[in-house]
Amino acid sequence: MVQEETHHMYKTLCNANGSITKRILNDLLAKRGIEKDDVRLEPLMSLLQDYGNDEDIALEHFIEMAAPCHLIMERIIRGKLAIPDFASFSQKITEIFNRVAPNEGGEVAKYIPELGRVNPDQFAISVCTIDGQRFNIGDHQEKFCVQSTCKPINYCIALELNSLEKVHEHIGREPSGHSFNEITLNRDSLPHNPMINAGAIMCASLIKPDEPLSDRFNHLMGTWESLCAGKKPQFNNAIYLSEKSNCDRNMALTYFMREVGAFPENINIDQVIDFYFQACSIEVNSYEFSTIVANLANAGICTFTNEKIFSNESVKHCLSLMSSCGMYDFSGEFAFKVGLPAKSGVSGVVILVIPNLMGIAIWSPRLDVMGNSVRGVAFCEELVREFNFHIYDNIVHNSEKIDPRLQKSQFDVSLVTMLIAASSSGDIDEVRRILSYGVDVNAKDYDGRTALHLASEEGHEDVVAFLLSMGADKTAKDRWGNMPDVVSNSSKSYDENVSSAKNDVESKLSNIIDEASSVVPLKQPA
């Protein structure tokens, strides 16, 4: 049985010869946003290596080769992925990229001299969904140092190694309302939160403080490597040295925290500050960073390797603090406008998490006065203008925004099916509710039958009258050439039906509007 189903599923890929080719598979992957060298497809791809692009592969043989990756193949073929219509989604991201690119506002950070040397015009966006669908545009292969975007990762690592209580014995959870490197602590003489320098330096003190610095660094890099699905991130020594020789402010913060007793006992603060600079000097490109951020969208699990890197709780705490404190002293405004957890760094990177859906990395070096990438913020604002990603979008009625989580035709098709079923069973309230979405009253099922065919066949006079009043076509033909038997199945004349339905409709119009406004109609991807 399962075999038959599998056979049927793969058969939908076949060409006219009843075979599958590498090109067919590659086209399908491209459409779904899955890369050819996705590690989950490796067993199949290595067997396909020797085939020509258009060489026919017998269906049964292909199924055999695909067996080790059957689960992911099933999802790819059936489009059961986080963003079913990935091509339309990517198109929209491209449009946003093009709208934002002309914005040349802001200045590259210069207080770390090495940062001041980057080409300010660079701009990259990378998306990685929790199902491993990817889209990249712009300078996505260019490396940049992560700077402050190491802070959420360090916070998660600290939470994995210590209890929540222990971590927050030393760090608060409130936005500071001050700039990221302000020499200020909260009322308990602790850093305000882990997303600003003081808190991040404190986090560094909570990561394996008893081990040699080399082991601590290896632990850090090992975690980044896991987050990046096994790809080693780089370390930019020039940035590290540049930051180390311009570190008065961070040193001042560290000594201040030591003076007031904020650190755990027996902490070597020289090592702590060094470790913090090392974390800021990790180097990735936006493609890699989107893989890393997708782990945060996916409750700490790497989609590609299935490794559980952070606990659900650590990720939840981290996303909460990214939401309230991640964008320097623009965090409140960002939470209001964009409504998503994010973190920015002075290298011009912004990481954005859409929980349970995707991670996005945006990189463009010019910063606004608060230290956020100008294009990064503009992209996030445009994104939520287009898609219903803001955390509270789901309570806004009549949203015009796109929900890319839906199958392209899922919404319409299910409504048509529901309309026809409700008409057949005579459930007039349901018929009204469904039509309130703007579904075509003359939509047909696969037999060419309309709601009117079913309602009249089953003798539901009230439904028939209502459908006619809504413009149902009594001459519509099903695939056998039959029209709805409106007159013979109705005890009243057609005109009587229409006039009573009109009265009925008018008196209940306000109910329909009320009902309609309690449901959010969702716009389809174009």
Ligand code: GLU
């Ligand atoms: N390494 C930078 C510093 O400590 C990080 C600043 C940032 O990206 O917010 O100043």
